[in-house]
Amino acid sequence: MKELSKINSRVQASSTLAVDARYKQMKADGIPVVGFGAGEPDFDTPDHIKQAGIQAILDNQTRYTPTAGTTPLRKAVSARLKEDLGVEFPWDCIVVSSGAKHCLYAVMYTLLDPGDGVILPAPYWVSYAEQIRMTGGVPVIVDAPESQNFKISPAQLEAAITPRTKALVLNNPSNPTGMIYSREELQGLADVCVRHDLYIISDEIYYTLCYDGKPFTSMAALGEEVRKRCILINGVSKAYAMTGWRCGYAACGDKRVATVMSNCLSHSTGSIGAMNQAAMLEALTGPQDSVEEMRRVFQERRDYLVSRLNQIEGVSCIRPEGAFYVMMNLEKLVGRTLGGRVIRDADDFSMVFLEKGLVAVVSCCGFGAPNFVRWSYAVSMDTIREGLDRLERFLKEG
Ligand SMILES: Cc1ncc(COP(=O)(O)O)c(C=O)c1O
Structure with a gap:
């Protein structure tokens, strides 16, 4: 038999799967494990949004729509971006697709030719790196250590640029770090991107989840030279608890990007479900209290979670400002034996913490941060309490 695609055969299954599969198996076997791997809100989709989806089905909104989404929906996205972020994207520069994840993939194949470089700050959400590879690009990893609050500097960005660099991917607020770039920090990065004529793929899917009154600035709000290079990625999964509806969008500063994306989508997925679009329209235009x-x-x-983690001997975390993740630093545990296993990195820790501590957290080895595990707090307060009690016991017992 002939070989499969060389490019795509190299794509890794998510590195978090081993722990996740074991967690699910333990749960199915009746073992009382608790999980902190969730990448989705634990809330239900608000009723008025569900009703809009049901009503659309009853009204026979069950046919194909334009590939990039219905006009009312694209206009609603444009209006919401203006109201929430103060950015102007004409409705025909909006492309709706099957979740922010698929929009990102479509953006990658719209922008990249084989060998093009895409700068990716680490720790990163694991799908970015694989999507860049799947579309023939080369991820260029720039380290954003905890000592820099998990953010890269303009000088680091500049140093990573080569003539083959096409784009920067920035996730703000970030999964997995929860950190937020301030307006000034963004401006520094944007200036470099404009100077080197880079596209900016700005994934702002967690922008409604900022804490302590910290203001959020969209990359596209930094003036026309920046906006026209931006592709804002967003969706309703996180803000409206709609992960299963698969609704996301790309707002493209350059109309050509929207056109190529939507042409390619017209030959692959077509539009997303008409009834899902109706629900998304209600999410964006209806009452916003649930957000x-x-x-x-x-x-x-x-x-x-943050205050208790920082009281536990051997681990620590910095205070995330947004999204729903905490990066727990386990540097001090490296080299120690826990639960009969020598801890070399986060993969070791997460496996033994699951087996012996009965808690599933996500190893950040696959996110470019091997001394960290990610706790998601998209779980109940009772679960958080229980998980931390177990961590304390697990570390004490050694
Ligand atoms: C940073 C980031 N971008 C995009 C997504 C994908 O969201 P969607 O459900 O809209 O595909 C996720 C989901 O975990 C995410 O964390």
Whole structure:
């Protein structure tokens, strides 16, 4: 038999899968494990949004729509971006697709030719690196250590640029770090991108989840020279608890990007479901109270998780400012034996913590940060308490 695609055969299954598979198996076997791997809100989609989806089905909105989404939906995205972020994207520069994840993939193949470089600050959300590879590009990793609050500097960005560099991917607020770039920090990076004529793929899917009153600035709000190079990635999964509806969008500063993306999508996925678009339209145009309510609950959980983690001997974390993740630093545990296993990195820790401590957290080895594990606080306060009690016991027992 002939070989499969060389490019895509190299794509790695998510590095978090081993722990996740073991966690699910233990759960199925009736072992009382608790999990902190969730990448999605634990809330239900608000009723008025669900009703809009149901009504669309009853109204026979069950046919194909334009590939990039219905016009009312694209206009609603444009209006929401203006209201929330103060950025102007004409409705015909908006492309709706199957979740922010698929939009990102479509952006990569719209921008990249084989060998093009894409700068990716680490720690990064694991799908960026694989999507860049899947579309023939080369991820160029720039280290954003905890000592820099997990952020890269303009000088680091500049140093990583070569004539083959096409784009920067920035996730703000970040998964997995929860950190937020301030307006000034963004401006520094944007200036470098403009000077070197780079596209900026700005994934702002967590922008509604900022804490302590920290203001959020969209990359596209930094003036026309920056906006026209931006592709803003966003969606309703996180802000409206709609992960299963698969609705995301790309707002393209350059109309050509929207056109090529939508042409390619017209030959692959076509549009997303018409009824999902109706629900997304309601999310963006209907009452927004649930967004703030969820944000408030997440902030309470973050406060509790961060303060307790920092009281536990051997581990620590910096205070994330947004999203729903905490990076726990386990540097001090490296070289120690826990649960009968020598801890070399986060893969070792997460496996033994699951087997012996009965808690599943996500190893950040696959995110470019091998001394960290990620806790998601998209779980109940009771679960957070229980997980931390178990961590304390696990580390004490050694
Ligand atoms: C940073 C980031 N971008 C995009 C996504 C994908 O979101 P969607 O459900 O819209 O595909 C996720 C989901 O975990 C994410 O963390």
